[in-house]
Amino acid sequence: MTGVHWRHARAGDGPLLEAFACAKPNVRQGQRRVPPEPWATEVQSYLRAKALGETAARRAEHDQRLILVFDDDSLVAVVAHQDAGYEEAPTRILIAGAVALARRGGTLSDGRSAFHAALVCLLEDVQQASISGPVLALGWVHPGNRRCLRAMARLGWAAVPTDDGLLEVRGRLL
Numbered sequence: 001m002t003g004v005h006w007r008h009a010r011a012g013d014g015p016l017l018e019a020f021a022c023a024k025p026n027v028r029q030g031q032r033r034v035p036p037e038p039w040a041t042e043v044q045s046y047l048r049a050k051a052l053g054e055t056a057a058r059r060a061e062h063d064q065r066l067i068l069v070f071d072d073d074s075l076v077a078v079v080a081h082q083d084a085g086y087e088e089a090p091t092r093i094l095i096a097g098a099v100a101l102a103r104r105g106g107t108l109s110d111g112r113s114a115f116h117a118a119l120v121c122l123l124e125d126v127q128q129a130s131i132s133g134p135v136l137a138l139g140w141v142h143p144g145n146r147r148c149l150r151a152m153a154r155l156g157w158a159a160v161p162t163d164d165g166l167l168e169v170r171g172r173l174l
């Protein structure tokens, strides 16, 4: 048993990411099948189909990184982040982050929640990138995504509405 650990995604991780599930199955509304959390479906599609290629393409220019968090052999969380390019205040943009559906709200083998474990792995990654001084985090969350907003509010991160209907979330990462 190795407990919770992480590594950067690599070229052969396509099948692992294609099997990653963070979205609840569709529910039936009359004739239609509607996802109960559309944002989770969007994040899942990105992580399954795009994250690996986009991270490789944006590695050099934007320092994009894709973190895979494991609990023993299970992939329990995935986080993609990149440099915002602000010289005055080093800032990491949170491109996408998700906890595996089966582990959401749950506890991992070392007693931490999956969300907390993903955050610690993100911090370790930022520290390894040798970014010195305070580091800020910046992301955009759908206002209906109460779970994500609650988790970020617990970190003391502020959420401000934007013109495109999302909430911009900002806070201190490091």
Ligand SMILES: CC(C)(COP(=O)(O)OP(=O)(O)OC[C@H]1O[C@@H](n2cnc3c(N)ncnc32)[C@H](O)[C@@H]1OP(=O)(O)O)[C@@H](O)C(=O)NCCC(=O)NCCS
Pocket (backbone or CB within 6 Å): 022, 023, 039, 040, 043, 096, 097, 098, 099, 100, 103, 104, 105, 106, 113, 114, 115, 116, 140, 141, 142, 145, 146, 147, 148, 150, 151, 154
């Ligand atoms: C956002 C996400 C990473 C948070 O992970 P998580 O494991 O749910 O996080 P937590 O266990 O810390 O829970 C966060 C909050 O939701 C609540 N919660 C967790 N699981 C729950 C459940 N099954 N039912 C009701 N509430 C739940 C927790 O109680 C907590 O609320 P609190 O702060 O009031 O106690 C995860 O829900 C996820 O992957 N969602 C799908 C993808 C997504 O939305 N990504 C973010 C895009 S911006």
